[in-house]
Amino acid sequence: MENIIEIRGLHFSYESDDEEKKPVEVLKGIDLDIKKGEFVAVLGHNGCGKSTLAKHINAILLPTEGTVTVDGIDTKDEEKLFDLRQRAGMVFQNPDNQIVSSIVEEDVAFALENLGVPYEEMRRRVDESLKAVGMYEYRLHSPSQLSGGQKQRVAIAGIIAMEPKCIILDEPTAMLDPQGRKEVLATIHRMNREQGITIVLITHYMDEAADCDRVVVMDKGMVVLDDVPAKVFSQVEKLKAIGLDVPQVTELAWELRKAGCDISPEIISEGECVAAIQKLFAD
Amino acid sequence: MLRDITIGQYFPGNSIIHRLDPRFKIVITILYIVMLFTGSSYICLAVGAVYTFGAILLSRIPLKMFFKSVKPLFIFLMITALINLLFMSRGNVLFHWKFIKITDEGVNTSVFMVIRIVLLIMGSSLLTYTTSPITLTDAIERLLSPLRKIKFPVHELAMMMSIALRFIPTLIEETDKIMSAQKARGAEIDTGSFTTRAKNLISILVPLFISAFRRADELATAMECRCYHGGEGRTRLRQLKSAPRDYIALGITILFLAAVIVLSRLF
Structure with missing residues (x-):
């Protein structure tokens, strides 16, 4: 499969206003390829640079060193900036701070208005996006009447209206209640499955990462692990060392293994865990 | 309230x-x-x-x-x-x-x-x-649009107005929360003399302003991500x-x- 995002030797430092202070290096050499249609989770605890990495993908931040290419466009190419942002949409943590309009459908149309999409086309895309996230009935509501999960779905609709090839979500569920989280995750997975949109999900919830195709673990500005979820989570000790937890079932399997049971370390779902333990008892 | x-x-x-x-x-x-x-x-x-x-x-x-x-x-x-x-x-x-x-x-x-x-x-x-206020803003923008020729920032003004309208309920909710938080720590907001109440108002205004600036910053980034670049070449969903x-x-x-x-x- 073709790569949609290519990150090569990415370094990034925040310049400090105080000239005597050294610039703070947030990203220290990242190489990452993301394939078309992939669903990738980026894990890491606070301050590891995962949000900074996300902001490089659609040129909100530009690399101090190295290159970021999205669908063949270098993020440093200013002439293709809007082209780039249209292809790589971004959803942020706080749903309230990314909704611009007081009417749901107008907010979904915001990007299209900016891009100068003609009315008929805009109307069609807005309605389709709202239907895709299941918020069509709320199109004339005010965002303040919606729950957190609904607002976040509206924000996602606003992005998919641009018909992007890839969506980067920066902890989209961190401020939501469990119900809202479920709604948002189901929506993202559906976008990935049905429309083939590449998803980069930045999160610190392990269970969210467990459902992805691939997990990238970051620590102190570097990629430390990059594999399928089962392989990543089986490295319980390494994850714990950098301050991350593993899904509960994986930890259970790991503890059982330590206690001498013959159980696979690559268990990430409840179902797998139940089956493995039943098998253990049967033996 | x-x-x-x-x-x-x-x-x-x-x-x-x-x-x-x-x-x-x-x-x-x-x-x-x-x-x-x-x-x-x-x-x-x-x-x-x-x-x-x-x-x-x-x-x-x-x-x-x-x-x-x-x-x-x-x-x-x-x-x-x-x-x-x-x-x-x-x-x-x-x-x-x-x-x-x-x-x-x-x-x-x-x-x-x-x-x-x-x-x-x-x-x-x-x-x-x-x-509705939002319709009104929209109409004002369209009525004033000829003034764009003399470099009057019509679109920017309308955008500011509509963002203000959008964030009124959000900030009111936030004020409510901050007030409860400060009351829980013993700030007298509803009681006490006029001067104490006025002084205690500062304890509400400061966090409110800080949070409003943070919101503004995040909103600006989100708008940029959605290709916002001013009023030039914009089309509208709302047709009058x-x-x-x-x-x-x-x-x-x-x-x-x-x-x-x-x-x-x-x-």
Whole structure:
């Protein structure tokens, strides 16, 4: 499969206003390829640079060193900036701070208005996006009447209206209640499955990462692990060392293994865990 | 408690007045104000009153709401009346005591001015009662758009207005939260002397401002991510289409204005 995002030797430092202070290096050499249609989770605890990495993908931040290419466009190419942002949409943590309009459908149309999409086309895309996230009935509501999960779905609709090839979500569920989280995750997975949109999900919830195709673990500005979820989570000790937890079932399997049971370390779902333990008892 | 505050007080509805094109409504309101101020006799005011109450009836919003809109300006009305009463020196003196002199002309002008202002308030309330703030902003942007030629930032102003409107409920909610948090730590906001309350208000305003700036920063990033680059080359989802009824309403208003002008010449 073709790569949609290519990150090569990415370094990034925040310049400090105080000239005597050294610039703070947030990203220290990242190489990452993301394939078309992939669903990738980026894990890491606070301050590891995962949000900074996300902001490089659609040129909100530009690399101090190295290159970021999205669908063949270098993020440093200013002439293709809007082209780039249209292809790589971004959803942020706080749903309230990314909704611009007081009417749901107008907010979904915001990007299209900016891009100068003609009315008929805009109307069609807005309605389709709202239907895709299941918020069509709320199109004339005010965002303040919606729950957190609904607002976040509206924000996602606003992005998919641009018909992007890839969506980067920066902890989209961190401020939501469990119900809202479920709604948002189901929506993202559906976008990935049905429309083939590449998803980069930045999160610190392990269970969210467990459902992805691939997990990238970051620590102190570097990629430390990059594999399928089962392989990543089986490295319980390494994850714990950098301050991350593993899904509960994986930890259970790991503890059982330590206690001498013959159980696979690559268990990430409840179902797998139940089956493995039943098998253990049967033996 | 803060949640009850509404800006512009819009009463959703589906009357003919609600359905008028907001651009026409603004123009009509301006003509209406001109109409009230050209007439200098009671007969002109009577015509204005017929127009005002006719429009209010059509809007199907209870008349009570319009009297309510006058209430906050009661003191202003009284002052206007008083000034006209005291400083009008023409006409026959009705009452004279030391330096206070009240003439029949003065009484006449005061009554006239009060009626005129009451009509003005009621008529312009009709605009905000029947048009949602966001529609109003949109209409203002479109009406002012010719000013873009002289580099007047029409789009930017409208964008600021609509973002402000969007964030009013969010910030009110936030204020509520901060107030509870500060009360829980013993800040006296509802009780205590005026100075203590004023001082404690700072403990609400500071976090509120900090959070508002943070929101502004995040919103700006989110807008950039959605390709925002000012008003240039923008298309709109909200289409304003003028219907025959808009032209009819405008025509009727012009007719009333003409009537007032003719009447003020005659009398």
